Amino acid sequence: MLWYAFLLYPFALLYDLVTRLRNWFFDLGWLKSTSSKIPSIVVGNLSVGGTGKTPMVEFLIRMQHKEYRVATLSRGYGRKTKGFLEAGPQVSPDQIGDEPFQIYQKFGQEISVFVGEDRVNALEKISLISDAPELIILDDAFQHRYVKGDLNILLTTYQKPFYSDFLLPMGRLRENRAGAKRADLIIVTKCPEDLGTPQKAKIKGLVATYSKANTPVLFSSISYGEPTPLDDSFSFSSKIILLTGLANDQPLIEYVSGNFELVEVMSYPDHHEYSEADFDRVRSTMKQHASQNPVVVTTEKDAVKVKSNAPKGFLEEIPIFVLAIEVKFSPADELALAQLINQKVYKKDNI
Incomplete structure (x- = not known):
């Protein structure tokens, strides 16, 4: 935390009030959450960035696309267009955003890549497509509560976990730590490969302070490719x-x-x-x-x-x-992730 952060505390309190009210309205049903007609995985975080959402989305694509028709949907941060778009051979980063463009460049022959700031409307349009996807991965949608996913994955980094961070503008959190209660799974990203069992247990205990009971916590690291x-x-x-x-x-x-x-x-x-x-x-x-x-x-x-x-x-x-970077899990954690996807997304009891 910056040395002058205490001066920002009143603004963080105000920000907390606004985000708590918004979440309360969703919890009461005054703001409506709509379930996707397509089996869906939400990937997101509580912070303003840097948790490794795109590499995690790519990991999920690799895990699922050989068995299911997969699509991704994001708002297309930074694009110079508006509305619902599907990536195609003539698309540019200005049209769909740099991260969706990256995903399309790598997987465009195997999956569909969509962008749309109104994700409820976008999901409805995608569901009407012939040969509609059998799985849709919603990138950076954890706080987009208008859409209700089948599996909500919350990412937090080993270096700056949400439980030791603070709300904007004091820290980097976009909402209170209690938002972790909406997660079905919490993944601690960018971990050292030699992270030991005692350290993992300590992290799980700190996460449990804010998550709902028995929420699984998995650990991933980064693998770098050759330049x-x-x-x-x-x-x-x-x-x-x-x-x-x-x-x-x-x-x-x-x-x-x-x-x-x-x-x-x-x-x-x-x-x-x-x-x-x-x-x-x-x-x-x-x-x-x-x-x-x-x-x-x-x-x-x-x-x-x-x-x-x-x-x-x-x-x-x-x-x-x-x-290039890729996400890595231990064999045990990768199996646990696959089982959870089967249970929550495809409603299967086992792999």
Whole structure:
């Protein structure tokens, strides 16, 4: 917490009042929650970002798409369009948002990707499509209570768990910690791979302070892939200039520092729209460290914006490599997740 956070406490109290009233209206039925006609999984968090929603959505896609027709639905944060859209071959990040575009690029041949700020209306339209999806994954919809999912997954990071965070503007929570009671499953993301049983038990106890009784708590970590070039003419170098636009880039910085030689970090806010000035800064930084022959490494999400916004010739001039990430569970936790999906979403008793 920032040293001056106590000055923001009155504003956090006001924010808490507004969000509590909203949730109370939903609990009383004064605001209506509509169940999806399609079996659904809601993935979300209590904070303003950085919990790893997109990698978790991708994990669920990989887990389910070989057996079921899968679709994703999000509001398409940062897009320059409105209304209900389905991703297609001619779609751009400006039309659907960078994260849905990333998902479409990776899985568009195997699943359907939709965006719509009115998710109740969007779900109705999707249900009327011929060969409608058999599973829909709702990205960042935990607090979008107008839609009621079959399985509500709450993500929280190991580094900044919701139970030790505070409401905006003191902290990063979008609603009170008590919102965890709506979760059917809580996943602690970005955990160290060697997280021990005593540490997990302690975390589960702290989570249980706010969740409903017997809510399962699972633990996931991040697996990084090999850096791949945006332009195949470039060779990789272990000297890295890291370019990120994430809500929390600290785990990425730690990984790059531990596995490569980190020359410099160029850090931007989450969902940053890269501009001409940003690309000029990349050029300048590359020139500054030219004697070390570095390459630029960025995330899949940032690569979407870089490719879309880069000036002509930039991608052929600057060696940019993309570092993919995937979610990993222990075999026991992955089995528990699969069983819970079967029970809550498909109404099956076992796998």
